[in-house]
Amino acid sequence: MASPFRSDILKGKVTLITGGGSGIGFEIATQFGLHGASIAIMGRRKQVLDSAVAALRSLGIWAFGFEGDVRKQEDASSVVESTFNNLGSLDILVNAAAGNFLVSAEDLSPNGFRTVMDIDSVGTFTMCHQALKYLKKGGPGRNSLTGGTIINISATLHYTAAWYQIHVSAAKAAVDAITRNLALEWGADHDIRVNGIAPGPIQGTPGLSKLAPEEINSKIREDMPLYRIGEKWDIAMAALYLSSDAGSKTLWSRLLELQKVNL
Ligand code: HXC
Numbered sequence: 614m615a616s617p618f619r620s621d622i623l624k625g626k627v628t629l630i631t632g633g634g635s636g637i638g639f640e641i642a643t644q645f646g647l648h649g650a651s652i653a654i655m656g657r658r659k660q661v662l663d664s665a666v667a668a669l670r671s672l673g674i675w676a677f678g679f680e681g682d683v684r685k686q687e688d689a690s691s692v693v694e695s696t697f698n699n700l701g702s703l704d705i706l707v708n709a710a711a712g713n714f715l716v717s718a719e720d721l722s723p724n725g726f727r728t729v730m731d732i733d734s735v736g737t738f739t740m741c742h743q744a745l746k747y748l749k750k751g752g753p754g755r756n757s758l759t760g761g762t763i764i765n766i767s768a769t770l771h772y773t774a775a776w777y778q779i780h781v782s783a784a785k786a787a788v789d790a791i792t793r794n795l796a797l798e799w800g801a802d803h804d805i806r807v808n809g810i811a812p813g814p815i816q817g818t819p820g821l822s823k824l825a826p827e828e829i830n831s832k833i834r835e836d837m838p839l840y841r842i843g844e845k846w847d848i849a850m851a852a853l854y855l856s857s858d859a860g861s862k863t864l865w866s867r868l869l870e871l872q873k874v875n876l
Contacts, residue, residue: 614846616648622857624649627700629693631683631740632710634661636818637766640845641707641852646674648853650705653677653696675700683710683736689743702754703747705856708737708788709766713820715777726780733784737765738791741807749803760804762856765792766848767811778824785811808855815843 628645632638633654646652646669654669654676656662662678669676679695681688697703712732716725741763746752748761755761767789771782792809799805814821814833821842825833834840 616644616850616853618648618850618853618857620647621649622853623705626650626704626856627653627696627702628705628707628856629653629655629696629703629744630707630709631655631736633707634658634665634678636709636820637812637815637845637848638707638709639665640849641709642669642676643672643674644846644849644853645705645856646676647672651675651700653679653692653700655679655681655683655692655710657682683708683740684731686739686743689736689739693740693743693747697747697753703744703761704755705762705764706740706744706748707764707766707852707856708740710736711766711781711784711820713778713781713823715824716780717777718779721780726783729780729784730787733781734787734791737788741791741795745799745803745805748805749799750805758804760799760806763792763795763799763805763807764852764855765789765807765809767792767809769811769813772811806855810848810851810855812848813837813843815845815848817845 623645628650630638630642630652633642634656642652642654652669652674654662654665659680662680666676666678677699679692681692683689693703710732712729747754748763750760751757765788767785768781770778771786775782789809792807796807799807814825834842
C-alpha cells in the first residue's frame with residue numbers, strides 16, 4: 614500500500630523501537646525507515662535482530678540492532694546509550710516489546726502474571742525513564758525548546774475482558790496509564806509528546822498466531838466492524854502520524870493546553 618505521507622516526513626529523526634525485530638515493531642521500523650528515520654531496534658534474540666537489520670538495510674534504511682531485555686534496567690540503559698552513541702541522537706522511542714501466552718487465570722502462576730507485567734508495563738516505564746535524558750528539550754543532541762516523542766503500543770483487551778488474558782489485560786491497562794501520566798508530566802515539564810496506540814487483532818503478528826490460530830481468525834473477522842483483521846501497516850501509519858510534525862499538536866498535547874487554559 615502506498616503511504617499517504619511524504620517520504621521525508623521523519624528525515625533526520627533517530628528512532629529506537631523495542632521489540633523491533635518482529636511483528637508490529639518491525640513494521641514500524643520499516644515504515645519509519647522508509648520515511649527518513651534512522652532506526653535502532655532492541656530485542657532479546659540476536660538472530661531475529663540480525664535478520665531484521667539485514668532486511669531494513671536492504672531497503673536502504675540506516676539501521677542497527679541492539680540486544681537487550683526491557684526487564685533489565687542495565688540493558689535498557691546500555692541500549693539507549695548505544696543508540697545515542699551510534700546514531701547521534703534519540704528523537705523517538707517506540708515501546709512495542711510484549712510478552713504473551715494463553716492461560717486461564719486459574720492456571721496462571723503469580724510468577725507468570727508478574728513476567729508479563731514486567732515485560733509490558735515495567736519494561737515500558739523503564740525504557741521511557743532511561744530515554745528521558747535524551748528526549749527532554751535541551752537534552753544531548755536536542756535544542757532547548759523541542760522535546761522528542763514516545764509511542765507506547767498497548768491493546769484493546771482490557772477495555773472489556775478477554776478469555777485467558779488476565780495478565781496481558783492488566784499489563785496493557787498499565788501501559789495506557791503510563792502513557793497518560795507521562796503525557797501529562799513530561800509534556801508539561803520537558804515538551805515530550807507521549808501517545809499510545811491500542812491495536813486490536815493484527816494480521817501476521819506473533820501475538821495473533823499465538824493467540825488465535827487461523828480457524829479462529831475467520832470468526833474474529835466476522836466480529837470486526839470492517840469484516841477484516843487489522844494490518845501491521847495500519848498501526849505503522851498511525852505511529853508515523855503521531856511521530857511526525859503533523860501530529861505535534863494532537864491528542865495529549867492539545868489536552869494539556871486545554872488543561873492549562875482551564876487552570
Ligand atoms: C502458563 C506460562 C507460560 C504458558 C510462561 N509461563 N509461559 N504459564 N502458560 N504458556 C510462566 C512460567 O510458568 C513461569 O512461571 C513464568 O511464566 C515465566 O516463564 P519463563 O518461561 O521463565 O519466562 P521467559 O523465558 O522470560 O518468557 C516469558 C514469555 C516470553 C512471556 C513466555 O518468552 C514470550 O511470550 N515471548 C513471546 C513474545 C510474544 O508473544 N509477543 C507477542 C505479544 S502479543 P512459574 O510460576 O512457572 O515460574 C501482544 C498483543 C496482545 O502483546 C493483544 C492480542 C490481541
